[in-house]
Amino acid sequence: MSTAQSAPTEATGQSTRKSASARGRAVTPGRITFIGSGPGDPGLLTLRAQQTIVGARTVYTDPDVPSGVLDLVGTALEPEPAADQPDDGTAQGAKSKSAQKGPALVNPARVVPALGEPGEVAKALLGQARHGHDVVRLVAGDPLASPAVHAEIAAVARTQIVFEIVPGLSSLAAVPTYAGMPLGGAHTEADVRGEVDWASLASAPAPLVLSATAEHLADTSAALIAQGLSANTPAAVTVSGSTCKQRTLECTLGTLDETGAALPGPLVVTIGKVVNQRGKLSWWESRALYGWTVLVPRTKEQAADMSERLRGHGAIPMEVPTIAVEPPRSPAQMERAVKGLVDGRYQWVVFTSTNAVRAVWEKFTEFGLDARAFSGVKIACVGQSTADKVRGFGIEPELVPSGEQSSLGLLDDFPPFDDVFDPVNRVLLPRADIATETLAEGLRDRGWEIDDVTAYRTVRAAPPPAATREMIKTGEFDAVCFTSSSTVRNLVGIAGKPHARTIVACIGPKTAETADEFGLRVDVQPETASIEDLVESLAAHASRLRAEGALPPPRKKPRRSRS
Numbered sequence: 001m002s003t004a005q006s007a008p009t010e011a012t013g014q015s016t017r018k019s020a021s022a023r024g025r026a027v028t029p030g031r032i033t034f035i036g037s038g039p040g041d042p043g044l045l046t047l048r049a050q051q052t053i054v055g056a057r058t059v060y061t062d063p064d065v066p067s068g069v070l071d072l073v074g075t076a077l078e079p080e081p082a083a084d085q086p087d088d089g090t091a092q093g094a095k096s097k098s099a100q101k102g103p104a105l106v107n108p109a110r111v112v113p114a115l116g117e118p119g120e121v122a123k124a125l126l127g128q129a130r131h132g133h134d135v136v137r138l139v140a141g142d143p144l145a146s147p148a149v150h151a152e153i154a155a156v157a158r159t160q161i162v163f164e165i166v167p168g169l170s171s172l173a174a175v176p177t178y179a180g181m182p183l184g185g186a187h188t189e190a191d192v193r194g195e196v197d198w199a200s201l202a203s204a205p206a207p208l209v210l211s212a213t214a215e216h217l218a219d220t221s222a223a224l225i226a227q228g229l230s231a232n233t234p235a236a237v238t239v240s241g242s243t244c245k246q247r248t249l250e251c252t253l254g255t256l257d258e259t260g261a262a263l264p265g266p267l268v269v270t271i272g273k274v275v276n277q278r279g280k281l282s283w284w285e286s287r288a289l290y291g292w293t294v295l296v297p298r299t300k301e302q303a304a305d306m307s308e309r310l311r312g313h314g315a316i317p318m319e320v321p322t323i324a325v326e327p328p329r330s331p332a333q334m335e336r337a338v339k340g341l342v343d344g345r346y347q348w349v350v351f352t353s354t355n356a357v358r359a360v361w362e363k364f365t366e367f368g369l370d371a372r373a374f375s376g377v378k379i380a381c382v383g384q385s386t387a388d389k390v391r392g393f394g395i396e397p398e399l400v401p402s403g404e405q406s407s408l409g410l411l412d413d414f415p416p417f418d419d420v421f422d423p424v425n426r427v428l429l430p431r432a433d434i435a436t437e438t439l440a441e442g443l444r445d446r447g448w449e450i451d452d453v454t455a456y457r458t459v460r461a462a463p464p465p466a467a468t469r470e471m472i473k474t475g476e477f478d479a480v481c482f483t484s485s486s487t488v489r490n491l492v493g494i495a496g497k498p499h500a501r502t503i504v505a506c507i508g509p510k511t512a513e514t515a516d517e518f519g520l521r522v523d524v525q526p527e528t529a530s531i532e533d534l535v536e537s538l539a540a541h542a543s544r545l546r547a548e549g550a551l552p553p554p555r556k557k558p559r560r561s562r563s
Helices: 047-054 091-099 118-130 147-157 171-178 198-203 214-226 253-260 273-281 300-312 332-342 354-366 384-391 407-413 438-445 466-474 485-495 509-517 531-547
Strands: 032-036 058-061 110-113 135-139 163-166 188-191 208-212 234-239 247-252 267-271 293-296 316-319 323-326 348-351 378-381 426-432 449-460 479-482 503-506 522-524
Touching (some): 032 047, 032 118, 047 135, 047 163, 118 135, 147 163, 171 234, 198 214, 208 214, 234 253, 247 253, 253 267, 300 316, 300 531, 323 485, 332 449, 348 354, 348 384, 438 449, 479 485, 485 509, 522 531
Parallel strands (some): 032 135, 032 163, 058 110, 348 378, 426 449
Antiparallel strands (some): 234 247, 234 267
């Protein structure tokens, strides 16, 4: 029995039809959706494909579906309690889960390898659907471009189960563009991994765009040359097309095998004069941080914006959590603070982090409050990222530092208490348990009374896997982006200091000062302390290195799989 057939059923359906078979009524069948994931870049998914993938509970997938696409599976679903922390359905149960260390909730989606012959995979899909579960069949490229998947669809079509096909962009159509080779209107696509009519292919309109693997390159070169194509015809071989690991090697038809023999996995081979335009049009592989592996010492949730911006510059971000955020040991302080907001106790609320905003909003939700609780209260934020988090709840902050985005920058702009114009002299400062006194003392110096409240606790995360620690130690990360002093301290504490050749980027002066205390050379510090400016400054630094003729960090050979 294949893995696909032995997959769990009842626990993994997307919208399970609870039509109460126990009461003798029939289960309403689910839907099977065949989705093409495109060539690799998740940004090339169709809107319909993305909407379905993020809401899917059960996905049968092929091994060549990009990991970036698989990461989207089930992300729109409501998280469920982890297996070792059952939900007792009570408020006390919810509190116990939120107070414990480590993640309490998990993504309920399941990704199952679609192993076996097309008939076996189709049988597994139909089994899920007949039990009332919606199920997704996810493939690379386009579903109907694969003979095996085509056979699966045909098998499903012979039944009464409802199915849908969501097209995906073909690698042969997209990858040459990502490699800077314009195909134009007339070109020929072919898969040379099976039977090929070489005479027809050699006489077809150029350029030729071929699906292949390294073992097919010698036969392809020899056959096309035998059919009359010149051995000097320009050619290019692209591996990992449209991902941040894409690599394109230029050659000629005669040297095709010699050039691409060591490349792994599926390849896209482009043959024709369009290859000569790569020097002018190669936009994907020429981005500032292309191919750089960048360490992001934050959780995946916190790092989403930074990682997306890094990918936009061609980097491969790797999130390594260094801090775990937990509720305060006693909720009494926060409960009094929220009551004080409602009762008009505060003139200002000062947010120093997105975690503080989240903590206050969670208390609001717990007490059935919304943004109206801030009525009559002014809000100050230490930086733009914190301000954006506040704006996400429909509130516009009154004060964000005009200069340095830090506690000192906020103090520079914060008004002193005026007993004529300020009806209340008290400021609420919800923040981490390890926050410094700089901001509170500065506000007191300006005449304000401060309620310094612990909104959340920050604790050091568990050490990353041994392989990640080895990458940090040996310099396999090209750069690291520190967003706070605590990320510096905790990364060094759980994984050791980054290697001297790793470029160190710090979001602001306090973070840079901490990095310096640990003996790290700070290479990048933006003028404005924000995630956007941190990433842009790192990209600009890389561009300067290239323009000055300085080599970027040495590229490492990819690790070999031990499986």
